[in-house]
Amino acid sequence: MLKVLGLTVLLSFSGAVLATSVADSHTEMAGCESCHQDGAPSSDMAYENETCISCHGSMKELEGDAHKQHDGVITCSDCHVVHEASPASGSCTSCHQP
Template sequence: MLKVLGLTVLLSFSAAATAASVADTHTEMAGCESCHADGAPSSDMAFENEACITCHGSLKELEGEMHTQHDGIITCSDCHVVHEEASANDSCANCH
């Protein structure tokens, strides 16, 4: 019983330690400028979405059927809530 409890506590702490928003992990690279021109968000998010593509590739180049199915239909920021700890899959209900 103690082994199960200890493992549960350990897994809880390891998940909490690794949970971070996309923005938090990208800011460590080059500050806000790693995604935003002059460190400030653009009004239409076009610059930010192009920054995603520059580093990660277009939707058709990414792994996962959900990326290739949505190529040309949506942008990265439609699914990835970058300043919150959220799963991109949580945004599926916004359209489906």
């Protein structure tokens, strides 16, 4: 019974986390400046991707095979759509065929 209750609470919490975007959770820290230089997006997203790495570590340091396999191949913003409530973009199909 306790396992079921614990799982229910965990799943409820995970749904709440996915209901907000990465940007929403990061702006609570320091506004838009937590990711964007002077609060405005850069034209090439280089500053933003470096900001991700400075807080979270490089892709080879992150958990999960997907990060390690793509280290040096793509950037954080290639997959993570930070202003939408979704875990990753559909950019995978540009290299991987379903």
